[in-house]
Amino acid sequence: MSVLTEVRRPAAPAAVDRRKKPPGLRKARTFYLFVAPWIIGFVALTVFPLGYAFWLSLTDSDGLSPRTHFVGFENYVAIFHDPLTLSSLGRTGLFALVTVPLSIFAGLLLAVMLNQPIKGRGLLRGLIYLPAVVPPVGAALTFRLIFDRDAGAANGVLSGLGANPITWLVDPNVRYVLYALVVWGCGGSMIISLAGLQDIPRELLEAAQVDGASYWQSFTRITVPLLSPVILFQVITGVIGSLQSFAPLLLSSGSLSGAGTVPQGNYLYMIHVFAQYFSASRFGYASAMLWMLFAVILLVTLLIIKVSARTVFYTVEPEGKK
Amino acid sequence: MTRTYRWALSIVLLAVVLVMLSPILWLVSTSLKSPAEMASFPPSWWPSAPRFANYTDAISQVNFIGATQNSLTIAFISTSLTTLSSAWVGFGFARLTAPGKKQLFVVLLATMMLPGIVTLVPTYLIFAKLHMVNTYWPWVAWGLGGSAFLIFLFRQFFAGIPREMEEAAIIDGCGYVGIFWRIFLPQSWPVIAASVILSFTHAWGDFVGPAMFLSQDSTTLAVAMATGYVNDKGLPMNNLVAAGAVMYVLPVLVLFLFMQRRFVSGFSTSGIK
Numbered sequence: 001m002s003v004l005t006e007v008r009r010p011a012a013p014a015a016v017d018r019r020k021k022p023p024g025l026r027k028a029r030t031f032y033l034f035v036a037p038w039i040i041g042f043v044a045l046t047v048f049p050l051g052y053a054f055w056l057s058l059t060d061s062d063g064l065s066p067r068t069h070f071v072g073f074e075n076y077v078a079i080f081h082d083p084l085t086l087s088s089l090g091r092t093g094l095f096a097l098v099t100v101p102l103s104i105f106a107g108l109l110l111a112v113m114l115n116q117p118i119k120g121r122g123l124l125r126g127l128i129y130l131p132a133v134v135p136p137v138g139a140a141l142t143f144r145l146i147f148d149r150d151a152g153a154a155n156g157v158l159s160g161l162g163a164n165p166i167t168w169l170v171d172p173n174v175r176y177v178l179y180a181l182v183v184w185g186c187g188g189s190m191i192i193s194l195a196g197l198q199d200i201p202r203e204l205l206e207a208a209q210v211d212g213a214s215y216w217q218s219f220t221r222i223t224v225p226l227l228s229p230v231i232l233f234q235v236i237t238g239v240i241g242s243l244q245s246f247a248p249l250l251l252s253s254g255s256l257s258g259a260g261t262v263p264q265g266n267y268l269y270m271i272h273v274f275a276q277y278f279s280a281s282r283f284g285y286a287s288a289m290l291w292m293l294f295a296v297i298l299l300v301t302l303l304i305i306k307v308s309a310r311t312v313f314y315t316v317e318p319e320g321k322k
Numbered sequence: 323m324t325r326t327y328r329w330a331l332s333i334v335l336l337a338v339v340l341v342m343l344s345p346i347l348w349l350v351s352t353s354l355k356s357p358a359e360m361a362s363f364p365p366s367w368w369p370s371a372p373r374f375a376n377y378t379d380a381i382s383q384v385n386f387i388g389a390t391q392n393s394l395t396i397a398f399i400s401t402s403l404t405t406l407s408s409a410w411v412g413f414g415f416a417r418l419t420a421p422g423k424k425q426l427f428v429v430l431l432a433t434m435m436l437p438g439i440v441t442l443v444p445t446y447l448i449f450a451k452l453h454m455v456n457t458y459w460p461w462v463a464w465g466l467g468g469s470a471f472l473i474f475l476f477r478q479f480f481a482g483i484p485r486e487m488e489e490a491a492i493i494d495g496c497g498y499v500g501i502f503w504r505i506f507l508p509q510s511w512p513v514i515a516a517s518v519i520l521s522f523t524h525a526w527g528d529f530v531g532p533a534m535f536l537s538q539d540s541t542t543l544a545v546a547m548a549t550g551y552v553n554d555k556g557l558p559m560n561n562l563v564a565a566g567a568v569m570y571v572l573p574v575l576v577l578f579l580f581m582q583r584r585f586v587s588g589f590s591t592s593g594i595k
Binding site: 027028031037038040041050113114116128130136139145148151155160244256270283287290291294 | 344419440466534544567578582
């Protein structure tokens with residue numbers, strides 16, 4: 001560091017204020033002083049745990065006994081021979097395939113409606129968004145109560161219609177309760193789409209109107225293309241969120257050690273991971289499962305970006321500087 | 323747009339509001355039912371004689387007060403530290419230059435996409451090795467590290483402040499720490515408000531973190547609600563579950579209703595642009 005400083009000030013008079021001498025270097029040092037908390041946190045709380053999980057995934061650790069053996073990639077091979085792991089992964093894929101488009105579509109529809117000049121739309125927006133701020137545990141408990149066999153509103157409605165009550169919270173119906181729970185929070189998607197809609201220049205839509213475009217035409221030809229980056233963002237975060245979802249745990253026993261008792265229809269990948277860690281104490285295997293999830297998430301994200309490259313329309317280059 | 327169209331739209335939206343709020347109404351209705359009413363089928367839509375004692379029962383049945391204190395402690399630790407740390411780091415990214423800054427910023431944005439739960443379990447194992455499980459130190463560590471999303475929010479805000487402010491301060495002999503502390507931070511209260519609300523709701527709502535890191539006595543309300551209220555036969559007492567859940571959810575809903583704009587601003591700027 002001092003070498004650089006020497007080189008940079010060959011003719012500087014000694015009496016000049018210290019602050020003015022090597023502005024670049026001083027600024028660089030200050031920059032790193034400011035971002036240090038994040039860098040340290042990132043290394044200690046993200047990079048290191050990921051590395052530790054990888055090391056564990058190469059062992060047969062059970063978390064307690066000191067005798068852990070290095071087993072190479074045996075755990076990863078085991079993943080592909082474990083029917084529970086594979087079926088839970090498939091189920092999680094289906095879960096994402098159902099809930100992500102449903103939430104985005106519902107959110108977009110609501111956003112379009114709430115973007116019209118109607119009375120009290122601020123209040124309507126707030127009320128429709130409200131479920132999205134209910135904490136996950138509160139939301140899951142609420143749905144447990146609605147779909148309770150005897151005291152739940154869902155069966156109350158059914159009996160009012162003269163139908164037989166349904167046992168919702170067990171297989172095979174419990175998965176629909178999960179889907180409903182997720183879609184209930186579509187207000188989050190609505191807010192993001194609404195922000196996207198408000199960013200669309202009015203002139204474009206007005207020009208289309210002058211040219212005689214119908215409402216549907218300007219929606220499909222202008223609004224949707226301009227909104228596509230926002231939708232892509234939601235698809236990616238939605239899929240990442242679904243792959244990590246452990247919401248079924250909250251719908252069932254509500255404890256980590258109870259992960260193994262989640263009904264089969266809701267036995268998602270993360271539930272299986274929790275069951276391996278906290279019931280079976282298979283730390284090595286569970287860590288391999290986590291790395292597998294990490295790889296799947298990366299792959300799916302890249303795939304979505306790749307596939308959407310042709311369909312997503314950016315007004316500004318995505319990597320362009322502000 | 324015609325009048326009829328506007329009316330039709332309003333009616334559709336009112337119906338949507340009703341559907342969206344009906345679960346919450348059911349929760350409140352259930353929280354006021356007597357055990358006898360809970361046992362009858364079909365269920366009544368609204369209790370004939372609201373039983374407010376459910377609320378006092380819900381508080382005494384589990385360690386409600388203790389769990390609330392724990393929730394508030396954790397929420398306070400993570401909200402204050404995360405906000406301060408994110409503002410500090412965001413200032414660095416907005417106002418200073420250094421070799422490697424661009425790459426670091428890309429890493430920062432990429433971490434927003436990282437699956438949090440994948441790192442959480444191994445983090446738990448590491449803290450267990452350090453004997454820091456069942457303490458609040460993990461929340462101190464997470465708080466100090468800041469949140470990538472909030473760093474991004476602060477960075478966007480600070481980047482928009484005119485350069486003259488900073489230059490004038492430098493001429494007056496103020497260092498960058500002083501500039502951050504005395505000039506930039508006091509101006510950023512809209513972002514601070516958003517940050518406080520978002521981190522508070524996150525900490526209050528978090529389930530896996532406390533479920534993994536804390537034991538029964540030191541755990542938060544979220545965990546206590548998820549597992550509590552079971553009778554001697556191991557069956558859930560649903561009217562108490564509802565009463566507990568109402569009290570657990572209410573602070574967040576009230577916060578939302580009063581600070582709606584801040585909630586929404588946090589989301590609508592969320593890394594789309």
